[in-house]
Amino acid sequence: MVPSRLSDACLFRRPGRSKVGRPTEKAKLYTMDQEQMGSGAANPKKLYVGNLSYSTTAQTLEEAFAQAGEVSSAMVITDRQTGRSKGFGFVEMATDEGAQKAIEMFNGQEMDSRTLTVNEARPLQERAPRRPFNRQRNWDRE
Numbered sequence: 001m002v003p004s005r006l007s008d009a010c011l012f013r014r015p016g017r018s019k020v021g022r023p024t025e026k027a028k029l030y031t032m033d034q035e036q037m038g039s040g041a042a043n044p045k046k047l048y049v050g051n052l053s054y055s056t057t058a059q060t061l062e063e064a065f066a067q068a069g070e071v072s073s074a075m076v077i078t079d080r081q082t083g084r085s086k087g088f089g090f091v092e093m094a095t096d097e098g099a100q101k102a103i104e105m106f107n108g109q110e111m112d113s114r115t116l117t118v119n120e121a122r123p124l125q126e127r128a129p130r131r132p133f134n135r136q137r138n139w140d141r142e
Contacts, residue, residue, distance in 0.1 A: 044072045045099035046121040050088045052076065053112035058089070065091045068105050069098020090121055 049061065062074035076089040093099040099120070107118040 043096070044092045044094055045096050047091045047093060047099055047102060048088065048117075048119055048121040049091055049106070050117035051114050052085065052087050052089055052116070053114050054085045054087060056085065056089070056112055061089055061091060064111060065093070065102050065106070068093070068102035070094035
């Protein structure tokens with residue numbers, strides 16, 4: 001079985017999993033890199049698309065970027081509570097050439113009366129752990 005995208009790691013399960021899905025001592029997860037998968041597919045390139053109109057959907061984003069090449073996926077980031085767009089998204093192009101062409105075509109261009117910012121997406125950086133919202137207070141003070 002070959003995954004559809006290289007960024008998705010293939011996880012193989014060995015016998016030894018408990019009934020609730022937690023790994024036991026014998027269970028191990030293996031990830032496969034591109035050479036082990038045997039696919040000669042190019043690594044998909046993820047692009048950051050900023051300054052999107054709040055009315056832009058993933059489908060319209062995908063249709064627009066399809067002009068530059070094959071689009072693997074497109075998503076518009078939304079607020080969890082309201083469901084409203086945050087004004088940016090990501091497009092994953094199937095090839096490096098398609099990604100470069102998309103950057104050249106769309107960076108600085110207008111879409112839905114907004115000037116787009118398109119560049120190669122940077123990896124997510126480690127952030128400090130959040131403090132709990134409801135910290136235990138010291139009520140024993142006098």
